[in-house]
Amino acid sequence: MELWFTERHTPYVKFSINVDRQLYCGQSDFQRIDVFDSKEFGRILTLDGYIMLTEKDEFIYHEMITHVPMAVHPCVRRVLVIGGGDGGTVRELVKYNTIEHIDLIEIDELVVKVCKKYLPQTACRLDDPRVHIHYEDGLKYTRRHENEYDLILVDSTDPFGPGEDLFTKEFYGNCYKALKEDGIMVNQHESPFYENDAEAMQRAHKRIAQSFPISRVYQAHIPTYASGHWLFGFASKKYHPIRDFNSAAWNVLCIPTKYYNTKLHVGAFALPTYVEDILKAVE
Numbered sequence: 397m398e399l400w401f402t403e404r405h406t407p408y409v410k411f412s413i414n415v416d417r418q419l420y421c422g423q424s425d426f427q428r429i430d431v432f433d434s435k436e437f438g439r440i441l442t443l444d445g446y447i448m449l450t451e452k453d454e455f456i457y458h459e460m461i462t463h464v465p466m467a468v469h470p471c472v473r474r475v476l477v478i479g480g481g482d483g484g485t486v487r488e489l490v491k492y493n494t495i496e497h498i499d500l501i502e503i504d505e506l507v508v509k510v511c512k513k514y515l516p517q518t519a520c521r522l523d524d525p526r527v528h529i530h531y532e533d534g535l536k537y538t539r540r541h542e543n544e545y546d547l548i549l550v551d552s553t554d555p556f557g558p559g560e561d562l563f564t565k566e567f568y569g570n571c572y573k574a575l576k577e578d579g580i581m582v583n584q585h586e587s588p589f590y591e592n593d594a595e596a597m598q599r600a601h602k603r604i605a606q607s608f609p610i611s612r613v614y615q616a617h618i619p620t621y622a623s624g625h626w627l628f629g630f631a632s633k634k635y636h637p638i639r640d641f642n643s644a645a646w647n648v649l650c651i652p653t654k655y656y657n658t659k660l661h662v663g664a665f666a667l668p669t670y671v672e673d674i675l676k677a678v679e
Contacts, residue, residue: 401432401440403447405622406590413437413450413620419514424506431514437620439515441482443507449482450620451517457584458484458518459656460616460664461628465547465580466492467646467661468635472546473497476574478534478562480551481507483519489549490524491651498527499545505531534562538570545575550583563596565603568631572607578634585613588671589623597627602678604631612637613675614664616655627671638665 402412413434420431432440438451449457462485466472474497477485481502489498500522502508508529511519522529530537534552548571552562562583571581583604586597605611608631618626630637643658667675 401434401442403442403445403622406592409590411447411620411622413440415440420510422506422510424504426504429504429506429510431510439517440620441511441515447620449484449515449518451515453619454482454484454518455653456616456618456655457621457626458488459653460614461485461549461551461582461584462488463646463651463653463656464614464628464630464637464661464664465549465582467643467658468630468632468637468641469546469578469580470642470645474545474547475499476538476541476545476548477501478537478548478550478552479503480549482511482515483508483522485549485551486524486527487518487521490521490526492649495526498524500527500529501534501537502529502531503533535564535567535570538567538574541570541574543573543576546579548575548579548581550581552584563600563603565606568604568607572633575633579632580635581608581629581631583629583631585627585629587622587625588627588674589625593622594674598674598678601629601675604629605679608632610634610636611679612665613667613671615667615671616664630665638662 399415400412401415402410404410415432415434417433419433422429427444430442440450441448477500587593588597610632612630614628616626617624
């Protein structure tokens with residue numbers, strides 16, 4: 397008998413992966429957590445039935461949410477990661493020796509525990525001495541901080557359930573205040589392809605554009621996310637993602653990556669016309 401994991405992308409579209417076995421199933425105070433093993437994608441983390449990452453393609457998401465802003469901001473010392481309990485974003489951040497302090501805000505402690513046990517590929521650097529994990533709500537955390545961070549990475553789940561508050565106007569305003577005068581915020585921006593996802597992306601973009609003077613969107617191809625076409629939001633108080641991008645300085649660092657590079661950086665901000673139209677409608 398074959399075992400398949402299936403995620404519903406729309407009422408008319410399903411995405412399925414053949415899995416060998418289920419390694420973990422648990423219910424936290426916030427969500428259901430499952431880990432599967434598969435031949436094609438390796439281990440798979442799902443929350444409430446939605447794919448958060450697979451071992452085969454997680455590097456795309458984590459590199460693009462991290463290295464794009466790191467190649468723009470000239471001096472990142474303090475970083476706030478909201479969500480990201482799987483550890484993949486932290487793994488990319490600690491490649492930079494210049495980063496002195498990383499606060500990871502994860503509402504669900506069980507996610508971290510499960511990932512440390514079953515997904516060491518992403519959780520391998522959560523014990524870095526620069527990383528400080530706080531198990532609390534990201535919205536509440538940002539209310540208490542002002543002028544503290546050079547970079548905020550919103551590595552959230554989708555805009556419902558535990559991650560719903562991380563897509564509100566208040567949250568983005570709190571992030572603006574928590575950043576220093578030249579700070580950058582990057583968030584996972586959903587997909588523009590299916591109607592419901594595109595509407596969620598529009599709402600987030602409108603709220604971010606209302607809070608930040610510079611607000612741009614870039615893209616990546618992530619095969620196991622809905623439609624495979626995924627967006628990230630780049631919001632900044634000062635730095636433009638292209639005009640202030642220093643490719644030579646980043647290349648000198650020799651940061652190891654499998655997806656991100658400085659040529660891709662520029663190209664990622666060149667969006668399809670239909671995506672530009674969706675964004676312009678709310679700007």
